[in-house]
Amino acid sequence: MPLLMTLGIQALVSMASLTPPVLAPVAAAEIGMPVSMIGLFVGLVYIGSMLSSLGSGDLIKRFGAIRVSQFCLILCASGLALATIGVPWAIVLGALLIGFGYGPVTPASSHVLARTTPAKRMGVVFSLKQTGVPLGGMMAGALVPTMVLLAGWRGAACAVALFCVAMTVVTQAIRMELDADRDSSRRISLSGALGPLRMVFAYKPIRDLAICSFFFSAMQLCLTTFLVTYLTKEFGFPLITAGLVLSVAQAAGIVGRLLWGWVADHWIAPRVLLSLLALGMGSCALLLAIFAHGWSFAWVLVLGATFGGMAIGWNGVYLAEIARLAPAGQAGTITGGALFLTYAGVVAGPPLFVGIVSLTGEHASGFVVFGTTIMLIGLMLMFTRLQRTDSPIDRKV
Incomplete structure (x- = not known):
């Protein structure tokens, strides 16, 4: 329920x-x-x-x-x-x-x-x-x-x-x-609004994931916002065909959210999985920008599905890991602080992408820059892995 x-x-x-x-x-x-x-x-x-x-x-x-x-x-x-x-x-x-x-x-x-x-x-x-x-x-x-x-x-x-x-x-x-755990005596203050953000930056593993989510969400929004325009203007696809690729990417994102959640529970540690997803979505962005122009529609559709499955499917693993790492009773608070950075990526990503397109005159450049950046983020996650246990973090690191 x-x-x-x-x-x-x-x-x-x-x-x-x-x-x-x-x-x-x-x-x-x-x-x-x-x-x-x-x-x-x-x-x-x-x-x-x-x-x-x-x-x-x-x-x-x-x-x-x-x-x-x-x-x-x-x-x-x-x-x-x-x-x-x-x-x-x-x-x-x-x-x-x-x-x-x-x-x-x-x-x-x-x-x-x-x-x-x-x-x-x-x-x-x-x-x-x-x-x-x-x-x-x-x-x-x-x-x-x-x-x-x-x-x-x-x-x-x-x-x-x-x-x-x-x-x-x-x-x-x-x-x-x-809501049985609510505390009616809890004080609400404007100064306390910054508390979740301070908590996020006090716990290094959570801080790393929250910062990475800025780039993940920016990549996700740029994919869903600019894919149709890119395929119509630079691939010459009809609008309906380009829309079909976006629809498949969105559907793959739903499947990806469920699949990656299961993988994180059974096969691969969440932080490692997120780093692999970053490398995967970055690779898809570079393939779309550099190599896919001569591909058949079927292969572009496969690439769109793969891209969407990763760039749209990461959220559940990220939120579950934030909640798991949070100290007992603080999952909601720390999630709120982490989402501040996640939503910041949503706000900043499309304007940055548009700025790149304005400078270069082509959407492919935007996907190259974002794809390269997200791959670097994946490598950062991979090489800054911390030794972890199955218990929530109870100290500052």
């Missing part, structure tokens, strides 16, 4: 965050704004996520992880409803509210799952929960266009908001049980 509930919450929050990009072509035309402004909206969402993830630790301890998740669902619903006003201030505030709701959900679910999951199953369970992110994207892509046809873009946004409210009601049934 904890896994099902956290998966459902993750999927709906993800759906809420990805609904505006689906609505953008219709909404922008009616409002009179350029559709490219959706990039700014998404950036604001992740800036809100960065900020709210830092404060999630104290909130989880004070109110409980499920109650915080309920707050997050309501914030996402409010952000979607506010954005339907269709004026700039409402759209900006709506994006920030969605981001404030998106940020604490993963730390809250990590807090719940770290308490309820056997250590030998953490990789699979956390990876399965993280499939809620692409699942929410699939729900947005499959359901929202139909809702737009039935009720207009404002009606579609409000319908997704109602889904979030409904999940808030459903989760109330397990709230008392899973």
Whole structure:
């Protein structure tokens, strides 16, 4: 039940965050704004996520992880409803509210799952929960266009908001049980918001993983953001064909999240596995940029699936390892601090990629730079391995 509930919450929050990009072509035309402004909206969402993830630790301890998740669902619903006003201030505030709701959900679910999951199953369970992110994207892509046809873009946004409210009601049934560890006397302060970040940098193994996640998330966003444009402009693929490659990459990411979680639980230590995934996704980026131009569509599809399976599939292993390394009772707090750096990569990656493309005039250069960087990150993870035990870290290193 904890896994099902956290998966459902993750999927709906993800759906809420990805609904505006689906609505953008219709909404922008009616409002009179350029559709490219959706990039700014998404950036604001992740800036809100960065900020709210830092404060999630104290909130989880004070109110409980499920109650915080309920707050997050309501914030996402409010952000979607506010954005339907269709004026700039409402759209900006709506994006920030969605981001404030998106940020604490993963730390809250990590807090719940770290308490309820056997250590030998953490990789699979956390990876399965993280499939809620692409699942929410699939729900947005499959359901929202139909809702737009039935009720207009404002009606579609409000319908997704109602889904979030409904999940808030459903989760109330397990709230008392899973929030039994909350401390109502816990103080909430703005100064305490930096505590999770200080904790991350105090524990070297967690710090290393969090810094690496900045580059992992940047690579992931650049793949999903620029792959279709790259294939159409520099490979000459039709839009539908390029879209198929992206769809296969996304689907492979879901499979990858489950596969790598199982591998981390049974075969390869998580830190080693993450370093191998970094080397793998970096190699795929270089192959895509340098060698794949003369390949057949079938081989490009295989490369896209391999790339997506690694660049989108790493998250569950990363979050499970952060929770495993965290001191007892601190999984939510440390996850919030680590995700600040993860979301920073989401915000910084696409603009950096665009800057490289602007300087060189080709998307291939962006994949070369990012691919080389992520391979260096993989080597750093591999060669800075620390001797570890199966118990959480209980000292600063």
